[in-house]
Amino acid sequence: xxxxxxxxxxxYDMLLTMSNKGGRIKPTHLMYKAxxxxxxxxxxxxxxxxxxxxxxQKAKKDERKTLLLTEKxxxxxxxxxxxxxFEKTFGI
Amino acid sequence: xxxxxxxxxxxxxxxxxxxxxxxxxxxxxxxxxIFSFRNFSIDRKxxxxxxxxxxxxxxxxxxIAKILTNVLSHTETVLSSQMMIPLFGREIxxxxxxxxxxxxLLYSLLTLFGFYIxxxxxxxxxxxMNYVIIAYFILISTYFSRFTYFFVYITAFIFLFAIARRYFxxxxxxxxxxxMLLGISFxxxxxxxxxxxxxxxxxxxxxxAEIVQLVGYLxxxxxxxxxxxxxxxxxxx
Numbered sequence: 001x002x003x004x005x006x007x008x009x010x011x012y013d014m015l016l017t018m019s020n021k022g023g024r025i026k027p028t029h030l031m032y033k034a035x036x037x038x039x040x041x042x043x044x045x046x047x048x049x050x051x052x053x054x055x056x057q058k059a060k061k062d063e064r065k066t067l068l069l070t071e072k073x074x075x076x077x078x079x080x081x082x083x084x085x086f087e088k089t090f091g092i
Numbered sequence: 093x094x095x096x097x098x099x100x101x102x103x104x105x106x107x108x109x110x111x112x113x114x115x116x117x118x119x120x121x122x123x124x125x126i127f128s129f130r131n132f133s134i135d136r137k138x139x140x141x142x143x144x145x146x147x148x149x150x151x152x153x154x155x156i157a158k159i160l161t162n163v164l165s166h167t168e169t170v171l172s173s174q175m176m177i178p179l180f181g182r183e184i185x186x187x188x189x190x191x192x193x194x195x196x197l198l199y200s201l202l203t204l205f206g207f208y209i210x211x212x213x214x215x216x217x218x219x220x221m222n223y224v225i226i227a228y229f230i231l232i233s234t235y236f237s238r239f240t241y242f243f244v245y246i247t248a249f250i251f252l253f254a255i256a257r258r259y260f261x262x263x264x265x266x267x268x269x270x271x272m273l274l275g276i277s278f279x280x281x282x283x284x285x286x287x288x289x290x291x292x293x294x295x296x297x298x299x300x301a302e303i304v305q306l307v308g309y310l311x312x313x314x315x316x317x318x319x320x321x322x323x324x325x326x327x328x329x
Binding site: 006082084085086087 | 130268
Protein backbone atom coordinates (compact mmCIF):
# COMPACT_ATOMS: atom_id res chain seq x y z
CA UNK A 1 0.00 0.00 0.00
CA UNK A 2 1.30 3.48 -0.89
CA UNK A 3 1.88 5.83 2.03
CA UNK A 4 -0.11 9.04 2.35
CA UNK A 5 1.58 11.99 0.66
CA UNK A 6 2.97 14.65 2.97
CA UNK A 7 2.28 18.35 2.44
CA UNK A 8 5.77 18.72 0.98
CA UNK A 9 5.24 15.76 -1.38
CA UNK A 10 2.04 17.35 -2.71
CA UNK A 11 3.78 20.70 -3.29
CA TYR A 12 6.60 18.87 -5.10
CA ASP A 13 4.14 16.87 -7.24
CA MET A 14 2.34 20.07 -8.26
CA LEU A 15 5.56 21.88 -9.19
CA LEU A 16 6.98 18.82 -11.00
CA THR A 17 3.75 18.45 -13.01
CA MET A 18 4.08 22.08 -14.06
CA SER A 19 7.76 21.64 -14.89
CA ASN A 20 7.03 18.57 -17.04
CA LYS A 21 4.51 20.67 -18.98
CA GLY A 22 7.20 23.26 -19.73
CA GLY A 23 6.36 25.43 -16.73
CA ARG A 24 2.86 26.36 -17.98
CA ILE A 25 -0.40 24.55 -17.21
CA LYS A 26 -4.17 25.10 -16.89
CA PRO A 27 -5.41 24.82 -13.27
CA THR A 28 -7.81 21.95 -14.15
CA HIS A 29 -4.98 19.96 -15.73
CA LEU A 30 -2.83 20.50 -12.70
CA MET A 31 -5.64 19.32 -10.42
CA TYR A 32 -6.00 16.02 -12.32
CA LYS A 33 -2.30 15.43 -12.93
CA ALA A 34 -1.36 16.10 -9.29
CA UNK A 35 -4.29 14.01 -8.09
CA UNK A 36 -5.93 16.70 -5.95
CA UNK A 37 -9.45 17.69 -4.99
CA UNK A 38 -10.68 21.18 -5.87
CA UNK A 39 -10.43 22.35 -2.24
CA UNK A 40 -6.91 20.93 -1.81
CA UNK A 41 -5.84 22.46 -5.11
CA UNK A 42 -7.03 25.95 -4.11
CA UNK A 43 -5.40 25.69 -0.70
CA UNK A 44 -2.01 24.61 -2.05
CA UNK A 45 -2.11 26.94 -5.03
CA UNK A 46 -2.73 29.98 -2.82
CA UNK A 47 0.32 29.00 -0.79
CA UNK A 48 2.50 28.49 -3.88
CA UNK A 49 1.46 31.85 -5.31
CA UNK A 50 2.09 33.56 -1.98
CA UNK A 51 5.60 32.04 -1.86
CA UNK A 52 6.27 33.16 -5.46
CA UNK A 53 6.78 29.60 -6.68
CA UNK A 54 3.88 29.91 -9.11
CA UNK A 55 2.29 32.84 -10.96
CA UNK A 56 -1.18 33.25 -12.43
CA GLN A 57 -1.46 34.62 -15.92
CA LYS A 58 -4.51 35.85 -17.80
CA ALA A 59 -3.82 36.75 -21.44
CA LYS A 60 -7.19 38.22 -22.36
CA LYS A 61 -10.16 39.40 -20.34
CA ASP A 62 -12.43 36.44 -21.11
CA GLU A 63 -9.65 33.82 -21.30
CA ARG A 64 -9.19 31.24 -18.52
CA LYS A 65 -6.13 31.71 -16.39
CA THR A 66 -2.88 29.78 -16.85
CA LEU A 67 -0.42 28.88 -14.12
CA LEU A 68 3.27 29.61 -14.63
CA LEU A 69 6.15 28.04 -12.76
CA THR A 70 8.58 30.77 -11.63
CA GLU A 71 12.39 30.57 -11.45
CA LYS A 72 11.97 30.08 -7.70
CA UNK A 73 9.64 27.17 -8.46
CA UNK A 74 12.18 25.52 -10.76
CA UNK A 75 14.89 26.06 -8.12
CA UNK A 76 12.67 24.45 -5.47
CA UNK A 77 12.28 21.31 -7.58
CA UNK A 78 16.04 21.01 -7.87
CA UNK A 79 16.57 21.56 -4.14
CA UNK A 80 13.91 18.95 -3.35
CA UNK A 81 15.52 16.40 -5.70
CA UNK A 82 18.91 17.05 -4.09
CA UNK A 83 17.40 16.58 -0.64
CA UNK A 84 15.80 13.26 -1.64
CA UNK A 85 19.06 11.99 -3.14
CA PHE A 86 20.88 13.03 0.03
CA GLU A 87 18.29 11.23 2.21
CA LYS A 88 18.58 8.11 0.08
CA THR A 89 22.38 8.13 0.26
CA PHE A 90 22.61 8.67 4.02
CA GLY A 91 19.54 6.56 4.77
CA ILE A 92 17.87 9.28 6.84
CA UNK B 93 47.93 22.16 36.95
CA UNK B 94 48.93 22.03 33.31
CA UNK B 95 49.37 18.64 31.67
CA UNK B 96 51.51 18.45 28.61
CA UNK B 97 49.84 16.16 26.13
CA UNK B 98 51.84 13.45 24.43
CA UNK B 99 50.41 14.78 21.20
CA UNK B 100 52.26 14.02 18.00
CA UNK B 101 52.60 17.04 15.81
CA UNK B 102 53.62 17.06 12.22
CA UNK B 103 57.28 16.31 11.41
CA UNK B 104 59.05 19.61 10.54
CA UNK B 105 59.13 18.80 6.82
CA UNK B 106 55.36 18.44 6.84
CA UNK B 107 54.58 21.76 8.61
CA UNK B 108 51.94 23.68 6.75
CA UNK B 109 50.97 20.75 4.54
CA UNK B 110 49.10 19.13 7.46
CA UNK B 111 47.26 22.40 8.03
CA UNK B 112 46.31 22.58 4.34
CA UNK B 113 44.93 18.99 4.54
CA UNK B 114 42.91 19.87 7.64
CA UNK B 115 41.56 23.04 5.99
CA UNK B 116 40.38 20.97 2.99
CA UNK B 117 38.81 18.37 5.31
CA UNK B 118 37.08 21.16 7.27
CA UNK B 119 35.67 22.67 4.06
CA UNK B 120 34.27 19.25 3.01
CA UNK B 121 32.46 18.56 6.29
CA UNK B 122 31.24 22.15 6.66
CA UNK B 123 29.79 22.06 3.12
CA UNK B 124 27.87 18.86 3.90
CA UNK B 125 26.76 20.31 7.24
CA ILE B 126 25.44 23.51 5.63
CA PHE B 127 23.70 21.45 2.92
CA SER B 128 22.01 19.33 5.59
CA PHE B 129 20.81 22.46 7.41
CA ARG B 130 19.42 23.74 4.10
CA ASN B 131 17.52 20.47 3.73
CA PHE B 132 16.12 20.96 7.21
CA SER B 133 14.87 24.40 6.19
CA ILE B 134 12.94 22.67 3.35
CA ASP B 135 11.58 19.78 5.43
CA ARG B 136 11.34 20.80 9.08
CA LYS B 137 9.55 17.57 9.95
CA UNK B 138 12.66 15.51 9.25
CA UNK B 139 14.82 16.29 12.29
CA UNK B 140 17.51 13.88 11.02
CA UNK B 141 18.68 16.62 8.65
CA UNK B 142 19.19 18.89 11.65
CA UNK B 143 21.15 16.23 13.56
CA UNK B 144 23.27 15.25 10.56
CA UNK B 145 23.98 18.94 9.86
CA UNK B 146 24.99 19.43 13.51
CA UNK B 147 27.28 16.37 13.34
CA UNK B 148 29.14 17.66 10.28
CA UNK B 149 29.36 21.19 11.71
CA UNK B 150 30.85 19.70 14.92
CA UNK B 151 33.42 17.88 12.77
CA UNK B 152 34.13 21.15 10.94
CA UNK B 153 34.63 22.96 14.25
CA UNK B 154 36.90 20.14 15.45
CA UNK B 155 39.10 20.64 12.39
CA ILE B 156 39.17 24.40 13.04
CA ALA B 157 40.30 23.64 16.62
CA LYS B 158 42.99 21.28 15.26
CA ILE B 159 44.16 23.83 12.69
CA LEU B 160 44.46 26.57 15.33
CA THR B 161 46.24 24.14 17.67
CA ASN B 162 48.73 23.19 14.96
CA VAL B 163 49.28 26.81 13.91
CA LEU B 164 49.95 27.75 17.54
CA SER B 165 52.23 24.74 18.04
CA HIS B 166 54.24 25.43 14.90
CA THR B 167 54.52 29.11 15.75
CA GLU B 168 55.44 28.24 19.32
CA THR B 169 58.17 25.85 18.19
CA VAL B 170 59.73 28.40 15.87
CA LEU B 171 59.36 31.35 18.25
CA SER B 172 60.47 29.38 21.33
CA SER B 173 63.66 28.17 19.75
CA GLN B 174 64.58 31.41 18.03
CA MET B 175 63.42 34.25 20.25
CA MET B 176 61.21 33.45 23.20
CA ILE B 177 63.36 31.12 25.31
CA PRO B 178 66.40 33.45 25.31
CA LEU B 179 64.08 36.38 26.16
CA PHE B 180 61.64 34.91 28.73
CA GLY B 181 63.18 31.65 29.88
CA ARG B 182 62.02 28.05 29.44
CA GLU B 183 59.52 28.01 32.35
CA ILE B 184 57.31 30.78 31.05
CA UNK B 185 57.36 29.38 27.53
CA UNK B 186 56.42 25.83 28.60
CA UNK B 187 53.27 27.10 30.33
CA UNK B 188 52.28 28.51 26.93
CA UNK B 189 51.76 24.85 25.89
CA UNK B 190 48.48 25.02 27.75
CA UNK B 191 46.75 26.56 24.69
CA UNK B 192 47.58 23.70 22.26
CA UNK B 193 46.56 21.25 24.99
CA UNK B 194 43.14 22.87 25.31
CA UNK B 195 42.91 22.94 21.49
CA UNK B 196 43.57 19.22 21.29
CA LEU B 197 40.97 18.43 23.97
CA LEU B 198 38.41 20.55 22.13
CA TYR B 199 39.30 18.82 18.84
CA SER B 200 38.88 15.41 20.51
CA LEU B 201 35.55 16.21 22.11
CA LEU B 202 34.02 17.73 18.94
CA THR B 203 35.32 14.92 16.70
CA LEU B 204 33.96 12.16 18.92
CA PHE B 205 30.55 13.78 19.35
CA GLY B 206 30.36 14.46 15.59
CA PHE B 207 31.15 10.85 14.65
CA TYR B 208 28.86 9.57 17.38
CA ILE B 209 25.86 11.51 16.00
CA UNK B 210 26.54 10.13 12.50
CA UNK B 211 26.82 6.64 14.01
CA UNK B 212 23.43 7.03 15.73
CA UNK B 213 21.79 8.38 12.55
CA UNK B 214 23.16 5.52 10.46
CA UNK B 215 21.40 3.05 12.75
CA UNK B 216 17.70 2.52 13.17
CA UNK B 217 17.98 2.12 16.94
CA UNK B 218 15.41 3.73 19.19
CA UNK B 219 16.43 6.39 21.69
CA UNK B 220 17.64 4.76 24.88
CA MET B 221 19.95 5.18 27.85
CA ASN B 222 22.78 3.96 25.60
CA TYR B 223 23.13 7.54 24.43
CA VAL B 224 23.89 8.78 27.94
CA ILE B 225 26.35 5.96 28.53
CA ILE B 226 28.18 6.58 25.24
CA ALA B 227 28.26 10.35 25.89
CA TYR B 228 29.91 9.44 29.22
CA PHE B 229 32.53 7.30 27.43
CA ILE B 230 33.25 10.14 25.00
CA LEU B 231 33.95 12.45 27.94
CA ILE B 232 36.14 9.78 29.58
CA SER B 233 38.08 9.24 26.32
CA THR B 234 38.62 12.98 25.99
CA TYR B 235 39.76 13.21 29.62
CA PHE B 236 42.32 10.41 29.21
CA SER B 237 43.57 11.90 25.95
CA ARG B 238 45.31 14.46 28.22
CA PHE B 239 47.78 11.70 29.12
CA THR B 240 47.75 9.45 26.07
CA TYR B 241 46.37 11.13 22.97
CA PHE B 242 45.67 7.91 21.07
CA PHE B 243 42.60 7.17 23.25
CA VAL B 244 40.75 9.64 21.04
CA TYR B 245 41.84 7.93 17.84
CA ILE B 246 40.86 4.50 19.14
CA THR B 247 37.37 5.77 20.06
CA ALA B 248 37.00 7.59 16.72
CA PHE B 249 38.19 4.43 14.94
CA ILE B 250 35.48 2.34 16.66
CA PHE B 251 32.73 4.84 15.75
CA LEU B 252 33.93 5.14 12.16
CA PHE B 253 34.26 1.39 11.73
CA ALA B 254 30.63 1.01 12.88
CA ILE B 255 29.48 3.85 10.57
CA ALA B 256 31.22 2.38 7.50
CA ARG B 257 29.86 -1.09 8.30
CA ARG B 258 26.30 0.26 8.57
CA TYR B 259 26.54 2.08 5.24
CA PHE B 260 27.76 -1.10 3.55
CA UNK B 261 24.89 -3.06 5.12
CA UNK B 262 22.51 -0.37 3.90
CA UNK B 263 24.02 -0.66 0.42
CA UNK B 264 23.31 -4.40 0.47
CA UNK B 265 19.65 -3.54 1.08
CA UNK B 266 19.12 -0.57 -1.25
CA UNK B 267 21.82 -1.35 -3.86
CA UNK B 268 22.32 2.38 -4.26
CA UNK B 269 25.76 3.35 -5.60
CA UNK B 270 26.08 6.59 -3.60
CA UNK B 271 25.55 4.68 -0.34
CA MET B 272 28.43 2.40 -1.31
CA LEU B 273 30.61 5.44 -2.08
CA LEU B 274 29.68 6.80 1.36
CA GLY B 275 30.74 3.47 2.91
CA ILE B 276 34.07 3.64 1.04
CA SER B 277 34.63 7.28 2.17
CA PHE B 278 34.06 6.38 5.81
CA UNK B 279 36.23 3.25 5.47
CA UNK B 280 39.15 5.37 4.27
CA UNK B 281 38.61 7.87 7.10
CA UNK B 282 38.48 4.85 9.49
CA UNK B 283 41.84 3.72 8.13
CA UNK B 284 43.31 7.19 8.74
CA UNK B 285 42.24 7.02 12.42
CA UNK B 286 43.81 3.58 12.65
CA UNK B 287 47.13 4.96 11.38
CA UNK B 288 46.87 7.95 13.78
CA UNK B 289 46.82 5.46 16.71
CA UNK B 290 50.42 4.41 15.96
CA UNK B 291 51.90 7.86 15.31
CA UNK B 292 53.57 7.89 18.76
CA UNK B 293 55.93 5.05 17.78
CA UNK B 294 56.71 6.48 14.35
CA UNK B 295 56.22 10.19 13.65
CA UNK B 296 56.47 9.51 9.92
CA UNK B 297 53.13 7.73 10.21
CA UNK B 298 51.54 11.12 10.98
CA UNK B 299 52.19 12.09 7.34
CA UNK B 300 50.64 8.84 6.12
CA ALA B 301 47.61 9.27 8.41
CA GLU B 302 47.04 12.83 7.17
CA ILE B 303 47.29 11.74 3.52
CA VAL B 304 44.84 8.86 4.07
CA GLN B 305 42.52 11.32 5.84
CA LEU B 306 42.74 13.66 2.84
CA VAL B 307 41.86 10.81 0.45
CA GLY B 308 38.90 9.89 2.68
CA TYR B 309 37.47 13.42 2.74
CA LEU B 310 38.09 13.87 -1.00
CA UNK B 311 36.11 10.68 -1.54
CA UNK B 312 33.38 12.10 0.70
CA UNK B 313 33.16 15.30 -1.37
CA UNK B 314 33.08 13.15 -4.53
CA UNK B 315 30.10 11.26 -3.07
CA UNK B 316 28.43 14.58 -2.26
CA UNK B 317 28.99 15.80 -5.83
CA UNK B 318 27.49 12.54 -7.14
CA UNK B 319 24.40 13.16 -4.97
CA UNK B 320 23.97 16.63 -6.51
CA UNK B 321 24.65 15.29 -10.02
CA UNK B 322 22.06 12.52 -9.67
CA UNK B 323 19.50 15.10 -8.54
CA UNK B 324 20.17 17.19 -11.67
CA UNK B 325 19.83 14.09 -13.89
CA UNK B 326 16.52 13.27 -12.19
CA UNK B 327 15.26 16.76 -12.97
CA UNK B 328 16.19 16.39 -16.64
CA UNK B 329 14.47 12.98 -16.82
